[in-house]
Structure formats: structure tokens, C-alpha cells
Amino acid sequence: MRKLRVLVLSSPRGLTAREKVEAQRAAARRALGELGLQDPLADREGVPLPTRGQHWSVSHTEGASAAVLCEDRVGIDIEHEREVSPRLLERFLTADEPALAPLAVWTAKESVLKKTQVGLAGLSECRIAAQPAPDTLEIEFRRTTHRVVLVRHELWYGALSCDASDWQVEWEWRA
Numbered sequence: 462m463r464k465l466r467v468l469v470l471s472s473p474r475g476l477t478a479r480e481k482v483e484a485q486r487a488a489a490r491r492a493l494g495e496l497g498l499q500d501p502l503a504d505r506e507g508v509p510l511p512t513r514g515q516h517w518s519v520s521h522t523e524g525a526s527a528a529v530l531c532e533d534r535v536g537i538d539i540e541h542e543r544e545v546s547p548r549l550l551e552r553f554l555t556a557d558e559p560a561l562a563p564l565a566v567w568t569a570k571e572s573v574l575k576k577t578q579v580g581l582a583g584l585s586e587c588r589i590a591a592q593p594a595p596d597t598l599e600i601e602f603r604r605t606t607h608r609v610v611l612v613r614h615e616l617w618y619g620a621l622s623c624d625a626s627d628w629q630v631e632w633e634w635r636a
């Protein structure tokens with residue numbers, strides 16, 4: 462059983478948009494460093510590259526940045542509670558999926574799209590196929606079923622997906 466540790470650190474609020482992104486990125490780097498990965502590699506588009514045998518993924522949202530490391534492919538997404546516009550809902554919810562909070566679905570699909578490195582371009586191809594447990598989803602994406610584990614902490618939603626055959630995740634929130 463692979464045990465994954467997610468570290469979520471707080472990032473400052475009330476900055477300008479640019480300062481906020483920089484502060485969130487700095488918090489994600491600190492979290493990665495604390496997990497044991499310094500100077501993570503990324504391609505020219507910022508897509509994470511395995512570094513010294515470790516896959517890594519980070520996510521930023523209002524007030525928090527999350528990071529995770531794994532020997533297998535891994536994707537994480539966190540979102541702070543917010544209104545989701547009907548137009549955006551249409552892009553990522555379908556009628557045959559279980560009725561979950563929209564941001565839970567969003568983070569779940571993004572975790573798979575980040576793990577597979579496809580990014581948002583693949584959003585319309587992700588579909589929730591099953592919900593085997595309240596915090597677990599199976600998402601079908603390009604003919605593969607991906608297990609996703611959801612978390613809710615205060616006003617944040619989070620989701621993680623990993624390619625290891627057997628894994629569990631522990632979230633440490635310091636935000």
C-alpha cells in the first residue's frame with residue numbers, strides 16, 4: 462500500500478492578483494520542500510516533470526497551496542468555496558453523474574487531468590463512472606478508469622488521483 466502525504470500550507474489573502482499568484486507558488490514550493498523535493502523540474506509550459514524519481518503535483522487556490530510527491534503519476538487539485546457560473550457548470554457536469562457539490566466534481570476531474578498532464582482541454586471527456594465510497598470516485602477518461610479520493614476541509618475542496626495500484630492519502634492542512 463502506497464501512503465501519500467499531501468501538505469496544504471496557507472498563502473496570504475488580500476494581495477493584488479499578481480502578488481497572490483507569486484505567494485501561492487512560493488507556498489507550494491515550501492510544501493514540496495517540506496515533503497522532500499527541492500527544485501522540482503517542469504517543462505516550458507510549467508507542466509511538472511518527474512524529478513529524481515518522484516512525480517509531483519501542486520495546486521493553488523484562495524488562501525492555500527497544496528503539494529504531493531509520488532513514485533507513480535499523481536495529480537492534485539484544491540478549490541476554495543465559490544459560486545460556479547451556470548456556463549462553467551455546463552462544461553463539466555453531465556446529467557448521468559452522481560449529484561455532488563460542483564466543486565467536488567471539478568477538483569476530482571482536474572486531479573485526473575493534472576495526473577495525465579492533459580490539462581483542462583480534456584475536461585469534457587471526463588465522466589464520473591461510479592462512487593464506490595462517499596469520498597471515492599471512479600472517473601473514466603480516455604478509456605481508463607481513474608480512482609480519485611475527495612476531501613473537504615473548512616471552505617476548501619480537494620481531490621487526488623494516483624496511478625499506484627494500491628494507495629491511500631493523508632491530508633495535512635495547515636491553512
Ligand SMILES: CC(C)(COP(=O)(O)OP(=O)(O)OC[C@H]1O[C@@H](n2cnc3c(N)ncnc32)[C@H](O)[C@@H]1OP(=O)(O)O)[C@@H](O)C(=O)NCCC(=O)NCCS
Nearest residue numbers: 486507508509519520521538574575576578579580581582
Ligand atoms: C493545468 C491546469 C489544469 C491547472 O489548473 P488550475 O486549477 O488553474 O491551477 P492549479 O493551481 O490547480 O495548478 C497549477 C499547477 O498545475 C501544474 N500544471 C500546469 N499545467 C499542467 C498540466 N498540463 N498537467 C499537470 N499539471 C500542470 C503546474 O505545476 C501549476 O503550477 P504553477 O502555476 O505554479 O506553475 C489548467 O490551468 C490548464 O489546463 N492549463 C493549460 C491551458 C489549457 O488547457 N487551457 C484550457 C482552456 S479550455
